[in-house]
Amino acid sequence: MGDIGYYGILLAGFFSLYAGVASFWGGKLRSPELIASSRSAAYVVTVLTTIAVLALEYILLTDNFSFAGVATTSNRSLPFAYKGAALWGGQANSLLFWVWLLTIFSAVVHYQNREKNRPLMPFVTTVIMGTALFFYILLIFSDNPFWILSPAPPDGRGLNPLLQDPAMVIHPPMLYLGYIAWTIPFAFAIAALVTGRLGDEWIRTTRRWSLAAWCFLGVGNLLGAWWAYRELGWGGYWGWDPVENVSILPWITGTAFLHSVMLQEKKGMLKVWNLVLIMMTFTLSIFGTFIVRSGVISSVHAFAQSNLGFFFLVYLGVVIGVSLGLLFWRLDKLQSANTLDSFLSRESTFLVNNLILVGAAFSIWWGTVFPLISEAITGTRVTVGPPFFNRVNVPIGISLLLLLGVGPVIAWRKASAKHLKKHFMKPILIGFIAGMVLFALGVRHFYALLALSLGAFVLTTIVGEFYRGTRARQRTSEEGAAQALVNLTRKNKRRYGGYIVHLGIVAIFAGIAASSAFQVQKEVTLRPGEMASLGDYWLQYQDAGERSEARFQTVFTNVSLRRNGMEIEHMLPARRLYRNPETPTTEVAIRSTLKEDVYILLGSVNEDGSATFRFFLNPLVSWIWIGGLIFVLGTIIIVLPEPQRRRSPAPRVPEKVVR
Amino acid sequence: MTVLLIALMGLGGLAAVLYPLRRHYEKDESWEFRLQLQELVATKETLYSTLKELDFDRVSGKLSEEDFRQLEARYRARAIEVLKAIDALKEEAPEDDEELAIAIEREILALRTKLEAPPPPSQPEADPEPSCPGCGCPIRTADNFCPHCGADLTPPSK
Numbered sequence: 163m164g165d166i167g168y169y170g171i172l173l174a175g176f177f178s179l180y181a182g183v184a185s186f187w188g189g190k191l192r193s194p195e196l197i198a199s200s201r202s203a204a205y206v207v208t209v210l211t212t213i214a215v216l217a218l219e220y221i222l223l224t225d226n227f228s229f230a231g232v233a234t235t236s237n238r239s240l241p242f243a244y245k246g247a248a249l250w251g252g253q254a255n256s257l258l259f260w261v262w263l264l265t266i267f268s269a270v271v272h273y274q275n276r277e278k279n280r281p282l283m284p285f286v287t288t289v290i291m292g293t294a295l296f297f298y299i300l301l302i303f304s305d306n307p308f309w310i311l312s313p314a315p316p317d318g319r320g321l322n323p324l325l326q327d328p329a330m331v332i333h334p335p336m337l338y339l340g341y342i343a344w345t346i347p348f349a350f351a352i353a354a355l356v357t358g359r360l361g362d363e364w365i366r367t368t369r370r371w372s373l374a375a376w377c378f379l380g381v382g383n384l385l386g387a388w389w390a391y392r393e394l395g396w397g398g399y400w401g402w403d404p405v406e407n408v409s410i411l412p413w414i415t416g417t418a419f420l421h422s423v424m425l426q427e428k429k430g431m432l433k434v435w436n437l438v439l440i441m442m443t444f445t446l447s448i449f450g451t452f453i454v455r456s457g458v459i460s461s462v463h464a465f466a467q468s469n470l471g472f473f474f475l476v477y478l479g480v481v482i483g484v485s486l487g488l489l490f491w492r493l494d495k496l497q498s499a500n501t502l503d504s505f506l507s508r509e510s511t512f513l514v515n516n517l518i519l520v521g522a523a524f525s526i527w528w529g530t531v532f533p534l535i536s537e538a539i540t541g542t543r544v545t546v547g548p549p550f551f552n553r554v555n556v557p558i559g560i561s562l563l564l565l566l567g568v569g570p571v572i573a574w575r576k577a578s579a580k581h582l583k584k585h586f587m588k589p590i591l592i593g594f595i596a597g598m599v600l601f602a603l604g605v606r607h608f609y610a611l612l613a614l615s616l617g618a619f620v621l622t623t624i625v626g627e628f629y630r631g632t633r634a635r636q637r638t639s640e641e642g643a644a645q646a647l648v649n650l651t652r653k654n655k656r657r658y659g660g661y662i663v664h665l666g667i668v669a670i671f672a673g674i675a676a677s678s679a680f681q682v683q684k685e686v687t688l689r690p691g692e693m694a695s696l697g698d699y700w701l702q703y704q705d706a707g708e709r710s711e712a713r714f715q716t717v718f719t720n721v722s723l724r725r726n727g728m729e730i731e732h733m734l735p736a737r738r739l740y741r742n743p744e745t746p747t748t749e750v751a752i753r754s755t756l757k758e759d760v761y762i763l764l765g766s767v768n769e770d771g772s773a774t775f776r777f778f779l780n781p782l783v784s785w786i787w788i789g790g791l792i793f794v795l796g797t798i799i800i801v802l803p804e805p806q807r808r809r810s811p812a813p814r815v816p817e818k819v820v821r
Numbered sequence: 822m823t824v825l826l827i828a829l830m831g832l833g834g835l836a837a838v839l840y841p842l843r844r845h846y847e848k849d850e851s852w853e854f855r856l857q858l859q860e861l862v863a864t865k866e867t868l869y870s871t872l873k874e875l876d877f878d879r880v881s882g883k884l885s886e887e888d889f890r891q892l893e894a895r896y897r898a899r900a901i902e903v904l905k906a907i908d909a910l911k912e913e914a915p916e917d918d919e920e921l922a923i924a925i926e927r928e929i930l931a932l933r934t935k936l937e938a939p940p941p942p943s944q945p946e947a948d949p950e951p952s953c954p955g956c957g958c959p960i961r962t963a964d965n966f967c968p969h970c971g972a973d974l975t976p977p978s979k
Contacts (some may be wrong), residue, residue: 169827177834198841206834213830280855366863427867571883581883636880654877 164229166310167217171258174210174265174489175298177203182291189357197284201272204287207294208265215262218307219254222248227404228314230410231255231307236741237320239713244321246260250338251321253455254305255468259335260451261297264290271346271371279367285353286346293345296477304470315492321715323740323747329389333382337409338377341447344412347419348444351437360433360495360522365423365763368802370520372440377415378419384790393746395763397683397778399786400674402551408450413459418519420478429509433496434489435516436659441485442523446477453695458534468600506582511569517559523670525554552678554608563613563671565619565682567593572628589626593619610679617672617716624661631658655799662796671787676782687774693724697779700724706767716749719764719773723753735764735775759783833854854910858921861907862928868892868900869935904932 179202188196218231221243228232236245238705250259257286268290275283324330384405391399400406417437425431452458456471489496529546537543571585596618597611628647635646652711653659678746686694688703695701704720718736722729733751753760758781765774776790832876875892884892911925963975 165823166826166830170830173834177838180838194846195842196842198844198846199838202837203834206837210830210834278859282854361860363860363863428871581885630881631877634877638880652873657874670921690941750845775863 163217163220164308164310165546166227167214167221168306170210170214170217171298171301172299173310174207174214174261175295175302177210178207178291178295178298180610181207182288182295184452185284185287185291186294189281189288194500196617197287198285200284200291200818201276204268204272204291206264207291208269211258211262214258214308215249217244219249222246225318227316227318228305229307229310230305230311231258233311233315233318235318235321237318237480239742240318240321241326241333244326245507248321250308250334250799251325252715254301254307254309256338257297257305257455258307260338260342261301263335263338264294264297264345267342267346268294270348274752276366278793279350279363281357281359282350282353282364282367285356286349286400289349290345290565291421293349296473300470300473304473307503317742320742322743323738323745324393327389327393327488329385329392329592333385336378336385337382340375340382341379341412341450343375343378344416344440344447347375347440351440352485352488354493355437358492358495358580360425362430365426365436369423372416372420372423373797374588374799376413376416377794379409380793380797381790383410383413384787384793388787391783392495392750393747393751395750396565397681397763397776398566398677399778399783400549402529404530407526407551408453409531411527412443412446412450414519414523414526415446416438418516418523419443419795421519424515425509425512431509432505434493437489437496439516439520440481441489442520445481446523446527447483448474448481450479453530494807506572506579508569513567515562515569518565522555522558522562526551529554559671559674560609560612560616563620563668565736566667567616570661570664571623580720585623585626585630586670589619592622605680607679610675613675617668617675620664622667624665627661628658639793651799655802659796659799659802662799664796666789666792666796668796669785669792671789673782673786674787677780677786680781682779683776685774685776687768687772689770689772694775696760696777697758698725699779701760701762701775701777703773703775704772706771713742717764717767718749719767719775721751721762721775723760731760733760733762735762737766739765754784756784756788757781838839851906851915851921853940854914854918855921855924857910858907859908861903865900865928865932867902868896868903871896872900899931900936920938966967 181200184196184203185200221232222236223227225232225236225238225245227236231254232248232250235248235255239247248255250256250814268287270291271286272283275286279286349365350364350368356362383406386409387399390401419436422432422439423436425432425434433578451472452474458471458473459756529550532546533544567589569590572582593615597615600611600614605614605639628650631650632643632646635641635642635650639649641644642650682697684694684696688694690703691704693700700723702722702724706717706719706724709716709718716736716738718734721733721735723733724730731753733753734749735751736749738747738749739745748763751762758779761778761780763776763778765776767773829846872893875884875889875896879886879889907925907928911929914921914925916922966972
């Protein structure tokens with residue numbers, strides 16, 4: 163089975179090379195035969211890679227430790243679900259998984275466009291197959307899950323216990339789906355540059371792909387934060403770790419892209435900027451994979467330990483060089499068709515939003531690579547930690563929050579000052595009152611006060627938008643309020659779905675602001691029966707116990723969570739010692755409510771029977787996860803197909819076969 | 822068995838790739854025109870949705886009547902340009918492609934109907950502070966006569 167997988171990868175690499183070259187020449191020579199042949203080759207690549215993935219799954223589930231991809235990521239005692247999920251564990255397996263998802267996307271794109279976008283498609287095929295070929299080269303020359311170990315080890319190294327968590331099973335595929343889906347809009351952008359068809363055709367065609375990529379990346383990041391919160395046991399969910407930073411970067415530039423393409427679609431503006439943004443987003447997706455896979459995070463010197471980093475660096479150079487070269491070549495054809503109708507317009511808020519987002523992305527990128535650069539040049543590693551990222555990004559986040567409230571109220575093209583005043587008065591007043599109430603309640607943290615007041619302001623503007631839209635619809639139709647609200651959203655899913663996404667972002671911001679500013683934590687050592695206070699709560703340590711299971715040994719404690727003299731929850735913070743590989747982990751006990759999370763971490767159970775705990779009170783953390791769900795709901799609304807619109811179907815451009 | 826399967830994978834792939842090379846595709850004279858029509862239809866759709874949004878912004882009180890009229894005229898002018906471009910395509914397209922001719926006619930008819938439709942009526946109720954057309958003083962929507970100059974405010978009967 164391993165041989166089939168190995169040759170599947172080799173053959174897929176060969177056919178991807180053929181598909182890339184044949185489609186390029188087919189496009190240049192306008193040869194339908196070559197183009198059709200390269201399209202078939204792209205489908206063949208998908209089939210061969212799927213065969214390789216099935217082969218890898220088979221050897222993973224049957225514990226065949228003679229293969230590198232199994233021995234390094236799994237072991238006999240690993241539960242069945244985690245064995246299956248080892249497909250995206252470890253380096254070699256995840257490279258195969260990455261390219262497999264890309265080939266699936268490739269098949270979908272080729273099928274979707276079998277009768278559309280004929281001038282662009284050959285070059286789209288070239289870019290997608292070129293990207294796939296890069297991964298096949300990595301798999302063939304750098305790291306392959308089907309390489310045979312001799313002698314075969316009796317058992318595998320297993321999966322890091324910290325990663326044995328349901329969130330970790332779905333988090334990497336979500337991130338990968340996001341990273342990889344950006345390849346599609348990027349491929350269309352490059353095809354637009356090559357063919358000189360620089361209208362908004364490429365943007366319209368890939369709108370759903372961009373939204374899907376963006377949503378998957380957003381969800382992937384949130385799942386990562388959720389996993390860190392529950393598994394890593396430091397009371398937080400985001401530590402500005404390089405791995406986290408590189409996964410948020412394409413999401414930020416992608417957010418800028420999704421906003422600025424609207425200006426090109428509506429006004430024919432920002433053509434160069436949109437191309438630059440999609441190039442940045444795709445390059446950052448590859449950069450993210452490079453940073454995580456090349457080992458440079460731990461040290462620049464780890465880079466030299468395998469040739470993977472070198473391949474990545476060359477590929478990144480090629481992508482950036484070719485993209486910029488094409489962009490400069492076509493610069494004269496990329497003039498804007500229009501200018502802003504008015505400074506007081508939604509267009510101008512989009513421009514500001516873009517500047518802020520790209521500024522945020524640059525600061526995070528710089529903070530992430532600076533330690534690597536300093537180590538490479540001076541030999542000493544400078545640490546850039548959360549204080550830097552927070553100092554730069556908190557004001558940026560606050561400005562974005564402000565724009566979230568201002569943008570929707572301003573009309574496209576031209577807003578009148580009178581109407582602005584009318585629509586802003588209530589939200590400003592409510593934001594101000596919210597600030598005053600919070601101040602009266604004792605909130606003195608400047609940024610938290612500002613963020614929460616702005617949250618109230620944004621919430622009011624968005625609710626106001628839905629209210630005004632519903633009222634306007636009721637005036638022109640005979641619908642009831644509920645029906646008008648539903649139809650309003652249905653008829654303009656992009657606008658109102660977008661507002662729902664904004665609501666989700668407000669919830670996430672509120673959760674981040676409150677939990678960062680008002681987190682209460684204390685470390686205490688308690689004897690059995692003793693209590694410690696935490697905010698309104700009392701925590702009573704009752705006793706400790708031990709439990710032995712096949713994979714790990716658990717030391718647990720019984721803690722009674724009390725409020726007003728009553729027990730409201732029995733909690734079990736614990737520590738585990740995994741046997742293979744031997745790793746200690748903390749099992750955090752969390753009681754989550756909409757208001758706050760009580761978060762208990764067991765430090766140690768001491769010889770005299772006492773136990774050392776760290777207690778955290780994290781306000782509004784649940785709103786981060788709820789905000790994530792709202793964000794997904796909003797995106798789903800945006801990408802839903804149009805309801806039976808009476809539009810004439812676009813004329814098809816099928817190929818005609820004579821014989 | 823494994824060798825056989827691997828050979829099948831390679832040869833199957835090769836067959837799928839070589840087969841299209843042996844087919845002969847008809848030279849399609851009109852595909853450039855179809856592409857142009859596709860692009861024009863897409864531009865038309867964008868203009869439609871822009872006009873719809875403008876109207877909605879006006880009804881929901883975000884855009885003043887004056888600004889609306891000005892912007893609406895601008896985007897209608899662009900729609901007329903698209904109509905002209907589709908018309909020009911009709912002249913240039915190969916005559917024997919019936920499917921293309923029908924598609925062009927359909928688009929021209931749809932655009933003409935849209936452009937000849939009367940512009941939406943102005944909406945005085947969208948203005949939060951209605952004023953007397955005679956003296957410009959603020960009035961209430963329920964007033965039949967202006968309390969300041971006495972002008973008749975009842976709408977003319979149809």
